[in-house]
Amino acid sequence: MPTKNELKKKVCEEIERRADEIIAAAKAIANNAETGFREVETAKLVAQTFTRAGIEYRDGLAITGVKGMLNGNGAGPTVAVLGELDALTIPDHPQAHPETGAAHACGHNGQIGMLLGVALGLKGSGVLSSLSGNIALMAVPAEEYIEIEYRNGLRQEGKLSFLGGKPELIKLGEFDDVDMAIMAHNGTIKEGRVSGARGGSSNGTVAKQIEFIGRSAHAGAAPEKGINALNAANIALAAIHAQRETFKDADTVRVHPIITKGGQSVNAVPADVRMETFVRGKTIEAITDANAKVDRALRAGAMAVGAKVRITTLPGYMPMTANPELRDLFRDNAVSLLGEDKVIPIDPTAHAAGSTDLGDLGHIMPVICGFAAGAIGTAHGNDFIMEDYTLAVINPAKIMAMMIIDLLADGASCAKDVLAKNKPPMTKAQYLESMEALLKVEEYGDDSEDNPPEQAGVIL
Ligand SMILES: [Zn+2]
Ligand SMILES: [Zn+2]
Missing domain, CATH: 3.40.630.10 (Zn peptidases)
Incomplete structure (x- = not known):
């Protein structure tokens, strides 16, 4: 041998x-x-x-x-x-x-x-x-x-x-x-x-796809008739940054959003603005905590200007040891x-x-x-x-x-x-269950005529 x-x-x-x-x-x-x-x-x-x-x-x-x-x-x-x-x-x-x-x-x-x-x-x-x-x-x-x-x-x-x-x-x-x-x-x-x-070890993450839905209008002649989805996104970004001091150093939280669509044409109030972000952290608990804060920041952006936001949270990757x-x-x-x-x-x-x-x-x-x-x-x-x-x-x-x-x-x-x-x-069944539990689509919005009350704040 x-x-x-x-x-x-x-x-x-x-x-x-x-x-x-x-x-x-x-x-x-x-x-x-x-x-x-x-x-x-x-x-x-x-x-x-x-x-x-x-x-x-x-x-x-x-x-x-x-x-x-x-x-x-x-x-x-x-x-x-x-x-x-x-x-x-x-x-x-x-x-x-x-x-x-x-x-x-x-x-x-x-x-x-x-x-x-x-x-x-x-x-x-x-x-x-x-x-x-x-x-x-x-x-x-x-x-x-x-x-x-x-x-x-x-x-x-x-x-x-x-x-x-x-x-x-x-x-x-x-x-x-x-x-x-x-x-x-x-x-x-x-x-x-x-x-x-x-x-x-390394961080785990969830991935988020975000759509701010406003109302388009002439950006010069009648911006007051519009709902500016880009402004909603900007406020949401600032609100996300305001969460950072609440993240614990030991949790190595990383939130790094990008805007993937900022509007349609320069002379129309942006009505469809999209973002993506990861929410990373050292543990599932840290990710869950930061993710909830990101969600409330996104809602805050929509609420401030009367827009609607659709937040899709997708299971990403688990922390590694x-x-x-x-x-x-x-x-x-x-x-x-x-x-x-x-x-x-x-x-x-x-x-x-x-x-x-x-x-x-x-x-x-x-x-x-x-x-x-x-x-x-x-x-x-x-x-x-x-x-x-x-x-x-x-x-x-x-x-x-x-x-x-x-x-x-x-x-x-x-x-x-x-x-x-x-x-x-974890067993494979437990792993799959915890991944599937992370998937969530949430719509949050105003109660204007374009966005009736029964549509506001529902979890889809
Ligand atoms: Zn790589
Ligand atoms: Zn690689």
Whole structure:
């Protein structure tokens, strides 16, 4: 029976041997970026790579997801390796898609490269016969919570239940046969651009779509006949800002509204003004508290000018907590591959104020997101470019393949230990129930003739 170290050596050699092909895939995805639930070509590339490697898969999951499966020699837990398929919309990014403006300014093309690297390495090296359990290779759609109107439209058409890929895959049962999930995210790390694991936790969020409905009138000749929805939105924005001193520092609340439609034409009183915002926080309680304050601020804007407001609150992402055992395993393998000096020390108390739907998965199973360097620029900025694909893709692919050997070799004793030590905070049913409870559409308005009393303040 080969030792874990011998198996790790074999799988790393295979990933190294296939490095050009893996990097080419990550580059091809950067050059044809697609946003969430539209990642058709990216998913096709994953499926074609699985086909060539003889890996069985299913596709079209949550519209564009792809799930391959590798089986070990004996029974044991299933470890999922995740790669996110989607890009952002950054039209002035140098690699932006000429028609859609989609660009990989969060480095998810690197994640798909890593996923393919793990897949090809495990399959081609022959190590699977020494493992107990399975590896689910999951290319997941739509991690970036954008294009809310488009996705909410898909939801209203019954094509989606949730607006993020992992929540949707949970709902569809695609994680029912998975026991734990690992992934790594690309970014810029200044201290020598090294790979390491990110510890700690991150914020959860709800998403809100807001419509202020006023009455149009001639902006010059008869503004008194109108109801100015833009003024309602402005007052609401000021009222939201007035809540900020009530947010506790420890809750890391973030509320960052944008106006997505400010009016129709300059000579008409704006009657249809739209906003979107997230309400983020460290705990569900913090999000709920801040969300109630945002709602009352929105109502205040409408009330002040006699407009109406329709507030749609959509479940976003749950707060995330990294699993300590998986985090240590990521770190230990990063150190053994690259050396102690190349791995940034973990701060388990570190908290990130951004959000990820890995947090949703973390409510029902142990999860970890490692962190891999290799990019330059600003995350989500027009200057974020993957520069060093060995750092960005090949190293983390090796680290995750090594983790899988640790977890599933020796009768999967390590994976079983992780599961024994960690009881997820929720069952799948509890998770889905708490997500569905967040969905709310509320209309609040005046009792003018355009907005009769029975319509004012109803919860729809
Ligand atoms: Zn991002
Ligand atoms: Zn990202």
